[in-house]
Amino acid sequence: MKISDRGVLEVAEHEGIVPGPYRDSVGVWTWGVGHTAAAGGPNPAQMPRGMPVDVDAAVLDALALFDVDLDKYEARVNRAVKVPLKQHQFDALVSFDFNTGGIFAAKLTQALNRGDMSGNGFMGWLKPKEIIKRRKAEQALFRTGDYDANGDSIPIWRVDEHGRLRGILKTISGAELQRLMQEAGSSRKVAAKPSQQHWFAALVAAILGVFRK
Template identity: 60%
Template structure:
C-alpha cells in the first residue's frame, strides 16, 4: 500500500465539489451566514465573504478559479485532522473519501469508521460511512463517499455552478453552468500543468440534479455549521 497522501487529489476535490456545487459569489447559507464558493465562511479565514463584492463576478471563470483556490486553502485543516486521526496508511482514493466525509460532517475523530479503519477492518469502515445519514437527503453523497473509499471509483458527471444575486440569494432552480471534468481541472490547475487521464474504474453515472440533489447540497453547509 502507498504512503498516505498529504492532501486531497484534484479528482478528489472535484468529487467533493460535485456534492457541494460552486457559487462564485458571496451568498447567505441556511443560517444566514455569508458564504462563498464551496462552503467557505470567514470562520475558515480570509477572504471574508461578507466583505466581497456582491452578486456574480464579471468574469465567471475567474470567479470559479477563486472558489477553487479558497477551497484548497480551507481543506488543509481537514486534511491535517485526518492525518492525526487515522493511524494506518491510506490509498489516495481512501484519503479523498475521508476528506469529503470530514468536510461535510466534521466527525472523523469520533466516527466509528475511523475506529474500524485503525483496527485494520476496511470493509467494516466502508460500511460505517452509512452511519451518518442526517438529513436523509445526504444519502447519495454518503454512498458515493463509501464507494470511493472501497473501490476507488470517483463519481462522474458535470459540476453545477449556481448563480447568486446581490442580496446573497442562490438560484438553485437551474445551474448557470455545468463544468465537465476537463473544464473543471483546467480552472483548478495552473495553465502550465497538464491534465493527465489516468486509467480508473468505470465511473458512476451522473445523477439528475433534481430537488433531492439540490436539497442535499443545500444541507451540506448546514451540517458543517451544526
C-alpha cells in the same frame, strides 16, 4: 497523503461552485467550493451579496481558496486516521471531512483506527437528508475505488442577494476545472485525460516494438 486529482474532482462535483455567498441546506453561509467560516480564511457571511460583476474572476478566486481548503482537510485526515490508507480511501475521507468537519469526532474514524475498514461509519452522518446520496458515494469510493462523480458536470450556480441558489449558470468539465485551478495558482498535478493517456501509451508501445524487431 495528498488527495488525488480524481479526489479533487469528486469533491468539486459534490460541492459545485457558487461565486457569491449563499446559505446551505442548514443555513450556514458558504461560498465558492463549499467554503465556510469553519475552514478559516474569509467568512462568507461578510462577503458582498449576490452575483459578482466578473463571474470568471470570482470563480478563479473560489478555486484558489478551494486549493487552500483542500490542504487543510488533507492535514486533518492525516492527523485523525492512524492506519494506512489506500488512495481512494483517503480521497473519500477528505470528501467526508470537507463536508462534515467531523473526522476527529466520527465513529467512522474510531472504527478505522481499530482496524475496521468496512466504511460503515459513513452512514452515521446523514443530515440533512439531501446529503445521503453523497454519503453513499463516499462510502462506495472508500470500499471499491469507484469515483462516482468525475463527469463533465461540475455546476457553477447563480445566487441572489438573499443568499439563495437560483439555478445553474453553466457546467464545466473536470479537465476545465483542473485548468482553471492551475490558472488560479494551484500546484496540484493535472492529469491527462484518459484518451490522451491511451494515445501516449500506444505511441510508447509502438516505438518499443520497432526497437525489439
